[in-house]
Amino acid sequence: MIRVNNLKKYFPVKRTVGEVLLRVPQRFVKAVDGIDFTISKGETFGLVGESGSGKTTTGRLILRLVEPTSGKIFFEDIEITKLSKEELRKFRKNMQIIFQDPMAALNPYMKVGEAIKHGLEIHNIGDINKERKNMVMKMLERVNLSPPEDFYYRYPHELSGGQKQRIVIARALILKPKFVVADEAIAMLDVSVRSQLLKLLIDLKNEFDLTFLFITHDLATTKYICNKIGVMYLGKIVEIGNFKEIYNEPLHPYTKALISAVPEPDPKKKKEKLIPEGEVPNPINPPSGCKFHPRCPYAMDVCKVEEPSLKEFKNRKIACHLY
Amino acid sequence: MIFEAKDLKIYYKTKKGFVKAVDNISLSVEKGQTVGLVGESGCGKSTFGQGILRILPPSTFYSGSLKIENQELLGIPESSMRKIRGKKIGMIFQDPMTSLNPVMRIEKLFYETLRTHEPEITEEEARKRTAKVLEKVGIEPERMREYSFQFSGGMRQRVMIALTLVLNPLLVIADEPTTSLDVIVQAQIMNLLNELRKEYDMSMILITHDLGVVAEMADKICVMYAGHIVEEALSEDLYYRPKHPYTELLLKSIPNTNINDLELKYIPGSPPDLLNPPIGCRFAPRCPYKKEICEKKVPPTVKVDKTKVKCWLYSEVEQ
Numbered sequence: 001m002i003r004v005n006n007l008k009k010y011f012p013v014k015r016t017v018g019e020v021l022l023r024v025p026q027r028f029v030k031a032v033d034g035i036d037f038t039i040s041k042g043e044t045f046g047l048v049g050e051s052g053s054g055k056t057t058t059g060r061l062i063l064r065l066v067e068p069t070s071g072k073i074f075f076e077d078i079e080i081t082k083l084s085k086e087e088l089r090k091f092r093k094n095m096q097i098i099f100q101d102p103m104a105a106l107n108p109y110m111k112v113g114e115a116i117k118h119g120l121e122i123h124n125i126g127d128i129n130k131e132r133k134n135m136v137m138k139m140l141e142r143v144n145l146s147p148p149e150d151f152y153y154r155y156p157h158e159l160s161g162g163q164k165q166r167i168v169i170a171r172a173l174i175l176k177p178k179f180v181v182a183d184e185a186i187a188m189l190d191v192s193v194r195s196q197l198l199k200l201l202i203d204l205k206n207e208f209d210l211t212f213l214f215i216t217h218d219l220a221t222t223k224y225i226c227n228k229i230g231v232m233y234l235g236k237i238v239e240i241g242n243f244k245e246i247y248n249e250p251l252h253p254y255t256k257a258l259i260s261a262v263p264e265p266d267p268k269k270k271k272e273k274l275i276p277e278g279e280v281p282n283p284i285n286p287p288s289g290c291k292f293h294p295r296c297p298y299a300m301d302v303c304k305v306e307e308p309s310l311k312e313f314k315n316r317k318i319a320c321h322l323y
Numbered sequence: 324m325i326f327e328a329k330d331l332k333i334y335y336k337t338k339k340g341f342v343k344a345v346d347n348i349s350l351s352v353e354k355g356q357t358v359g360l361v362g363e364s365g366c367g368k369s370t371f372g373q374g375i376l377r378i379l380p381p382s383t384f385y386s387g388s389l390k391i392e393n394q395e396l397l398g399i400p401e402s403s404m405r406k407i408r409g410k411k412i413g414m415i416f417q418d419p420m421t422s423l424n425p426v427m428r429i430e431k432l433f434y435e436t437l438r439t440h441e442p443e444i445t446e447e448e449a450r451k452r453t454a455k456v457l458e459k460v461g462i463e464p465e466r467m468r469e470y471s472f473q474f475s476g477g478m479r480q481r482v483m484i485a486l487t488l489v490l491n492p493l494l495v496i497a498d499e500p501t502t503s504l505d506v507i508v509q510a511q512i513m514n515l516l517n518e519l520r521k522e523y524d525m526s527m528i529l530i531t532h533d534l535g536v537v538a539e540m541a542d543k544i545c546v547m548y549a550g551h552i553v554e555e556a557l558s559e560d561l562y563y564r565p566k567h568p569y570t571e572l573l574l575k576s577i578p579n580t581n582i583n584d585l586e587l588k589y590i591p592g593s594p595p596d597l598l599n600p601p602i603g604c605r606f607a608p609r610c611p612y613k614k615e616i617c618e619k620k621v622p623p624t625v626k627v628d629k630t631k632v633k634c635w636l637y638s639e640v641e642q
Contacts, residue, residue: 050505051476160593161364190363190532195576195589202587217505220578224587247582261510263535265577267558275510279475 001211002039002062002179007032007071009057013284029283031057033235034071036310039179039228044205044212046226046243048219048258052280053232055215059181062213063095064088075179093123096172100184102164106156112164113140113152116171123175139170143200162193166200173204181213186221198224220262223247231255234283234291241316251313252320253296290321298322325526326352326375326412326494331387333367333374341384342597344370346550348387349624352494357520357527359537359558361573362547365594368530371547372496375528376414377404392493410440413492417499419479423471429453429482430467433489440490452489459522460485460515477508481515488519495520498530513539534577538562546570549594549605556630566632569606604635612636 010028032054039045047055060066062073064080073080075095083091099105106115116136119125126132133152140148143166156164165185172180182201186194202225205212214226222229222243229247230240231254239252250256253276260274276295281287287294293303302321310317333345344367352358362368373379375389377396389396391411396404408414416422424432433453437444454464460481471479480500487495500516501509517540520527531537537544537558544561546554546569554567565571575588592609595601601608607617614635622635 050507162593191534192363192573192576192590193593195578195587196591199587199589219506223582224578224585244582257507261506263509263513263533263539265535265538265562265574265579267538267562273510273514275507275514279477279508 001041001043001076002213003072003074004035004037004058004062005072005074006034006036007058007061007073008034008069009054009061009066010069027284030235030286031283032061032068035230035232035235035237037230037237037240039211039213041211042209043228044214044226046214046216046222046229047232048216048222048229049232050217050258050280052234052283054235055232056183058232059097059183059213059215063092063097063181065097090123093175094177095179095181096175096177097181097183098165098168098172098185100187102161102168102188103156105168106164108156110155111153112156112159112167113154116140116167116174119171119175125175135174136170139174142204143167143170143173145170161189162197165189165197169197169200169204173208173210176208177210179211179213181215183215184217185214187216187218194221201225218262219247219259231258234280234286236291236319237310237317238292238320239316239318240310241318245315249314251316251318251323253298253322254292290319324351325354325392326528327388327390328371328375329388329390331371331374331389332385333370333379334384335370335380336382336384337598339598343550343600344597345374346600348547348550348552350545350552350555352526352528354526355520355524356543357529357541359541359544360528360530360547361532361534361537361544363532363594365597366547367550367597368532368547369498372414372498372528372530375496376408376412377401378408406440409436409487409490409492411493413487413490413495415480415483415487415495415497415500417502419476419483420471423479423482423486425470425472428468428470429457432471432482432486433467436486436489453485456485456489457482459488459519476504477512480504480512484512484516484519488523491523493526495525495527496530497527499532500529501536502531502533509536516540534574546573549600550597551605551633552624553606553633554630555632560628560630564628564630566627566630566637567606567634568610568612568636572611604633 009032010030013027013029015024047058049055061068068081113136117132120132126135137148140151145151145166186197198221216222226243229243230237233254239255250259257274257276278295289305290303290308293299308319308321310319313323328348328350331345331348334341334343360368385397430450430453434446434449437449453467457464457467462481501512529537529541541558544556544558545552548569554570565574572590576590590609595605603618603620604622607613617635622633622638624631624633625637627637
């Protein structure tokens with residue numbers, strides 16, 4: 001359903017006047033640096049990694065909220081990257097995004113009911129205002145904001161974080177999209193609210209027959225929803241494949257680290273943790289060779305020089321010199 | 324006992340009335356002990372942490388007793404409180420960006436902090452001590468010439484921890500110290516805190532909403548719900564033998580690492596409004612084991628085995 005081919009996004013780094021005069025060459029942040037993946041219909045693809053790994057940029061690229069530097073994106077054989085602005089606007093009905101921060105995603109001066117209705121107006125769904133309003137009411141009820149009349153006329157600041165996120169979900173789904181990007185959709189919420197919303201997303205996915213791109217840094221929640229998973233590090237996919245297989249037997253040292261870093265509530269099961277030193281390096285000036293080698297406990301000499309490519313191994317693809 | 328709160332009440336004054344954010348809480352911390360305080364947003368856990376340091380709005384109402392090393396803190400003047408903050412009770416905040424002054428070099432931040440409590444200290448001496456403590460948290464001492472915005476989130480939190488440790492406080496309150504960080508950096512910071520607390524024989528109150536984080540560090544865990552501590556237990560007891568229905572449901576609702584356990588559980592409903600909390604047990608409206616009495620009277624805190632629990636399910640046993 002979604003096919004991404006060698007997708008790249010380089011953001012130019014601002015140069016000072018001095019640097020321009022001295023002709024210091026333009027530098028780039030390689031936010032997404034040549035990634036490939038496919039998402040089949042009805043599948044949920046989890047994209048995980050730390051901040052700065054490029055996962056959010058990937059999500060935005062697929063919806064063309066940012067223009068790719070190069071590469072192709074296909075949506076059911078339609079090349080999204082080639083659509084004109086007007087075509088794209090119409091096409092957006094099929095693909096929606098749920099943002100991380102519901103406070104920033106909702107217009108504070110717009111009643112939440114109107115915000116949900118807005119999408120219907122843009123895409124000319126429903127004939128009269130009354131019909132649209134009915135659709136909004138139904139949707140509000142579906143995301144468990146009932147009675148809907150109570151919520152329709154409220155402003156975002158009158159709602160709790162969980163309720164706001166439900167509004168964002170309702171706004172995305174009222175257009176009956178086929179594909180939804182959930183960008184850390186539940187990361188900012190409390191544990192118990194998080195589970196409620198995750199349950200809602202799973203139910204809606206089955207009900208609306210959705211295909212999901214689920215972007216997160218929290219591996220513990222991915223198991224409930226993802227069939228497939230891609231681990232990103234500094235703009236590259238380092239391991240990609242079936243979720244269960246990767247979760248049970250992570251092979252890339254970075255995937256291992258991510259999984260072992262999940263806090264464990266069982267005090268007896270104090271896991272042996274494999275926590276890499278340091279933090280994600282500066283993407284303007286990434287390390288040579290394998291980008292993970294300065295933090296990798298298994299780094300060999302070859303890792304410093306040669307960048308590993310994605311290879312088939314044990315039913316998945318992995319970019320590491322160990323395999 | 325290094326710290327003790329007894330029947331502590333902290334109410335916010337609002338136009339609509341008092342918000343009972345902390346209502347009759349008793350909690351004690353022994354020397355070298357780490358106490359975890361867990362609960363959802365709005366349960367009053369941060370109010371409790373900030374109330375200990377008395378850094379809440381001046382109109383806030385306090386009652387009960389708060390003691391550090393047998394010195395009563397409630398009712399003492401602001402000037403005496405200033406000597407307690409940092410020196411006796413240190414605090415690590417959630418967001419290190421807003422709690423570190425962005426226009427001061429790191430060394431200046433440390434100098435100012437030290438000078439508040441040791442007015443005679445020279446800049447030279449302050450720098451020496453700063454270098455020492457920065458090294459302890461894994462930051463090169465040369466970086467003290469930089470500003471906080473030149474550090475990454477994880478590094479900033481390390482600076483924050485160093486700034487707390489430089490005065491060697493008796494008690495450290497860590498309010499969601501890793502919530503704004505990535506998983507891997509979060510694990511790094513937790514490891515660091517764990518090592519430091521052993522080295523400094525530090526007593527700590529760790530406030531968080533993540534049961535996974537506390538379980539790895541705390542000796543004792545207090546579960547807060549809507550201004551009450553509903554359960555106080557040793558980490559192991561809490562996990563294996565939760566007594567309060569809220570604890571039980573909260574534990575079930577956190578995603579575990581077992582891949583075959585795919586049933587997603589959650590607590591229906593949401594916490595009550597603390598302006599007008601339920602008359603009886605505050606969890607009663609969401610509780611699956613609710614009885615008649617639960618909605619009428621606040622349950623007493625009773626001891627069951629080693630656990631203290633505030634629930635009518637256990638009070639009857641005693642009667």
